[in-house]
Amino acid sequence: MVLLYFVAALAVVVPAVAGPLLAYGPGRRLAGGRLAATTREAVTGLVTTLGRPATAVVFTLFWAALTIAVFWPIGLLAHSLQDAVDWPVLLWVTDRRNPAFEDFNWFYTALGDREPLKRVVVVAAVVFAVLWRRRFWIPLLAILASFPLEQYVQAIVAKMVDRGHPPTGLGTYPSGGIARVIMTFGVIVLFVALTWRLSRRWHVALGTVVFVMATYEGYSRLYTQKHWLTDVITGLIFGPALFLGFAVAVCVLAGRYPRPEPPAAGPVAARAPEAVAAS
Template identity: 80%
Template structure:
């Protein structure tokens, strides 16, 4: 329900809001001045720094709730775990580990590089960079908060397994949408699938006691927040954001194709 609700409710209103409009204008100005590749890089670095600045105090708050929230939930789960269900959760939670997702990232990058033909470099670079982007931003936050982990696991703040799933499968869903002309409902389906995968990853991390519950909740917010900036940067690089308008077409016309302002070619399905 979360995907359709966000897509057709608050998400649609937010996309038409003043903040998004001002962001679009600012990005358009940077594209004209710097070019698309440079603007995409600047944006993703800015967004990463902003994400760290926002989730640092959130991590300190999570740490302060350890005795009041984390320990009671950990003990509650301990008393109610079922061996068969636990085995399934141990199997599923491995999906968020680094090793399997490295293979998924590489395979996806190669597949979309082939599909994008002459612009093969774009998905190759963008999809491959999603993995270290999440890893290093999450590692910086974990070091800044340094809250420790449950005695039953080694999970840190925020849950990297959740964030990796959001970034990896979110990047794949993003390039599916960029490669083929899909109707809006399919965009909602893709977003919902990624959300469900991430949500259950969070549940499995909590059930297997690898993370405090506040790590899981933070990861479910941190992952999509970081992905949002990554997705905008990819769309800038691909020429999908901001879209040219009649008013800005004359200004953009003065930028050479070497500056990266050329619109992407249509990629066949």
């Protein structure tokens, strides 16, 4: 039982420490790498050809299909580990649950349920629509779209893998509760960053908060035995992966990615200072 408390503490401490480390380490290198540059060039070409709204839709659909293609074989691998990994963990947790701590985890795990997050999504969409005034349709459309995007992509992956659920719960692969927390609160943090000028430290701090919320959501789903362990682990990868592509699409729609380059100075403008000096 003590070990379960220790794991709960790790579910908070580890993402709180890992979030900034990932953002300032691999995250920064990835943003400045060749893959990011290639993606930027491709998106720039699409924006030039199709315009920003159409590009945002195309990129979202492409990323959703890519996410499905990646997490389908991962799900098959998770299914193959059910007897070796998931069942021993489920039985181990069953023998060590504490009624008082279980009540807290049942309370917290409801954060990832569909009904409360639907209300959060609607309220956030309305609030940011008011803040964005003439461009109200961007947050209204994007925030509301985040919920069905996660739901249907996760449902397609779950149907393709069809691994079943624990006898103690109805959770499917990958954990939708974790992915919903990441998508819902992630898109809120994204619009906070798009609405107000915040430093990179604030961006990292807010992203880390969402990471902590999602990680403990995974722990609570495991403690309440709604999911297999492999559902939880893959949910912590699936959620950020899906959100990353959606965040790029939102930034495209909002005109923040790729950033328009300032017009280059023409020959006349370049010679103007020399002409003035000569006169």
